[in-house]
Amino acid sequence: MNAPEEILKVWRKFDHFPMETLTKAWYYQQNTASKQRDVSLMKEHREQYGITGNCFDLSLWLLDEFEQEGIEAFPVGHDLGTPDAHVAVIAKSEHGYRYFCDLGDQWLNPVLIDSDCEDFHTDKLRGFFPAAEIQVNAEGNVLKVQYHRPNGKMSQQDFVTTPIAITDLWKAAEISQNTIKQRPLLECRIPFKDEIAHWEFYNWSSVLSTTQGLYEEPATEDIKQWCTRIHNKTGYDKTMLSEALHFYKSMQ
Template structure:
């Protein structure tokens, strides 16, 4: 079920890229339009500020790198043009086999989703997602993939993706919608600790680690403590603290009843 060496080699270039919705808030706070950045701009922002991007950024960036390495790829997704939008990438192997690549949800590595391959299985598998196992299913007669996440505590969640390629014009239009939408700050980051790949997440002003032991919650900080949050996020991602603070203050400002921390720009 694991991808070929050439696909994994490109994937590994993003091992230290968090999925985050901070960069778009920081970009908007500087007067930039809420639109999808080019790969060149994303690369420059990463060199200067250690930033990465949301699922649209990472999908576009990953496809660009696949293209540079002669690997065919295309975007897929669900709930486009809504707050629930999410996109991933399909990479095509040398023999035409297809692999699901989801940097937005910080998968550990791509997974085979081609029922015509003898290696494809619908068993529960370790090593693809953090803090649990994954089961990939391809329902007969439907061009879609269903993923079931099985956590150590027995909790089960599901996600379904249409495998129909998104036209690039539509992808960019949906990306522009996403980049203009500020709901709440979110950061997800894979890291290795205690001989396993773990998942750190900052979501709705809480932070926690998902691992084989379950969910480990970190100490609580208030929403307005953007300076302290910035230090915590910087330690996990390497993003510049001034960028993080400006982004968090932008989110605080658009949330009802919240005051922006003064003197942090």
């Protein structure tokens, strides 16, 4: 089920890219007509501030990288134009097999979704999602993903695999970047012992998810402490973090 090297080569460029809404809040305050950044501006901001963005930012950037490498890829998602919108990318191998690539949910690796490929499996798989085993099942244009976590908890997500038109993607992205929820979010993949774990900052609390269980971190309401904690996990510019977090505080 591992993706071919040409797809992994592109995917690996994003190994240290968090998914977050802090950049959204920070850029929302800038005096710009459009709130969805193009890829060149995202690259500039990454260089200057160490930041990435939300699932729309990451998907647009990933699509651009695939295009530069001559790999066929297209966006997929659900609930576009709503606060629950989510987008990801499907890339095709040279043999035409599809691989689901979801930076927005911080997957570790792309996963094969074509059941007619001999490498496709419906049993539990490790190494694709932090702190969980997954099972994938493609039925028509719907991809069903089950997540099996160490505590026995199981959850499922459904993804529509029909390609989204690029014009529709940009429209939905603009709506998303203008929709600021009250609770800040940042997720990233970090090394932990012999695995890649999942660290999440959400609504002024943070937790590390591992195959050994959850590790909740000390609570704090101090923005300066959050800036330091998030910076230590991501390398994000502290001034940018402070501006974004103060913006979220002002919404409470």
